[in-house]
Amino acid sequence: MALSSTNLALYCFLCLAISLASSHPAYDSFLHCLSIHSPPSTNFSQLVYFPDTDSYSSLLLSSIQNLRFASPTTPKPLLILEPADASQIQASVICCRIHSLTLRVRSGGHDYEGLSYRSDHDSRFILLDLASLRSISVDTEHGIAWVQSGATLGELYYRIAEKSSLHGFPAGICHTVCVGGHLSGGGVGTLVRKYGLSADNVLDATLVDVKGRLLDRESMGEDLFWAIRGGGGASFGIIVSWKVRLVPVPPTVTVFTLRRTLEQGAIELLNKWQHVAHKLHEDLFLQAHIQPSEGGEKGVVAVFTSLFLGGCAELLQHTGKSFPELGVKRNDCREMSWIQSAVYFAGYTNGEPVEVLLDRGLYSKGFQKGKSDYVKDPIPLSGWEGIWRRFSEQGAGSMFMDPHGGRMDEILESEIPFPHRRGNLFNIEYTVEWNDSGSWAAEKHLDWIGRMHGYMRPYASKHPRAAYLNCRDLDLGKNEEGNTSYSTAKVWGRKYFKNNFKRLAIVKGKVDPEDFFWSEQSIPPLIVDKERRSSLIGFKALISKPKPPIKHFL
Missing domain, CATH: 3.30.43.10 (Uridine Diphospho-n-acetylenolpyruvylglucosamine Reductase, domain 2)
Structure with missing residues (x-):
């Protein structure tokens, strides 16, 4: 040429x-x-x-x-x-x-x-x-939006609210996270019990494949479209944009944040929380997290943060009936719009304007490590006591717990690659952050999160011990360059995707057989003939199972 x-x-x-x-x-x-x-x-x-x-x-x-x-x-x-x-x-x-x-x-x-x-x-x-690809087009009449991969969640929330106070989108609370990776890994947020994951609400996408072609849902085919919604888009191509379903939100939502110490019965409250949070009305999201502060075990704090899709009076009815021990009172509640709740959960709780959602540079950067777990059976009280003690140790981080139930229980494990559905009480994200660049600080914090994750082994899901892709952890295993083995990758792949990992590898083998889109935790290509491929992914079983109803915007 x-x-x-x-x-x-x-x-x-x-x-x-x-x-x-x-x-x-x-x-x-x-x-x-x-x-x-x-x-x-x-x-x-x-x-x-x-x-x-x-x-x-x-x-x-x-x-x-x-x-x-x-x-x-x-x-x-x-x-x-x-x-x-x-x-x-x-x-x-x-x-x-x-x-x-x-x-x-x-x-x-x-x-x-x-x-x-x-x-x-x-x-x-x-x-x-992809930072320059930030276009967002919102169509409230049809309840959809097109958003490019470089746009942040905060920008998406803001642009939706510009058009309507009665529409929202289910995604995470960190407003500087961009939609490209967040949606392709799943996307858990405060609306997860009402509407599922971000990826559950993706209707279409544009993607550049290994041949340099620009594809949409129709031209890429349903196998590839299935794979990029929760299977990690970077293994299959480059996501340019997503078409997402907007969801209805009421004009008024209610939030609260309650902190409880050891003397205030925090351990007993956490024990009760795990029994009720996943059973609450789907309009009610009640997160719990544990964080250290000064003063040893007595300085550790359990924090309960909630979003309710409705007014305070109705919220108090739900908590009074299902979780009276928490002691939520009228003056604990703050009524606001959904977009204001996005600001609140982003950490701006003093009435900051919604424009803070547009600022990509508000969060200070630091040194970090994350791990994740899923819990299927209640942790015994002695387990919570052991957890609490570990937060008084040097290098302690935070432990965030998001309840499942609601819509998450209605979606089949095979609907998209993200498999962590019915049977999970809650997911855990462990994080450590520090500011000192010295090796001693890193060793201290990395040692704590490793030991914390080890302590939780008896209480976490088993066979496999599941993990969340958007909390990527190379300690689970990684590919070796030039020798990406399916059998080796299965060790970490099944933790993220369970039985969906094989289907992901088959799709990878179909669309990127030479493994151009490779990384230390990319899906390996598994190449099989067409007849065997249908049986391996359970095609007949997949099409014979009825899909749960999707709640469209009315």
């Missing part, structure tokens, strides 16, 4: 930039490829960022949320590409494949293990940063 005069001039500019920025031999051929496959209107100075330049460093660090992976020793990408549209993503995929370059894709950078912007094994990788 001949270069247009515009692209020829741009290519000359790129060659000059290469000579100034670096002498790496891979640059010239790769950028020549980009200039051929990109539209003539491409502004390469805003697409390509070279190492050893201020703009490269600034863009790389802008979305690294976990400072564990911002150190000088962390492998850096050969180049950073910041596409402005889908055509530039297509060109990037085509040229990375041609040049055998690993591609990492980042929307918000909240991956606990940093796999969206780093590689444990390969320094020859390109980072595709």
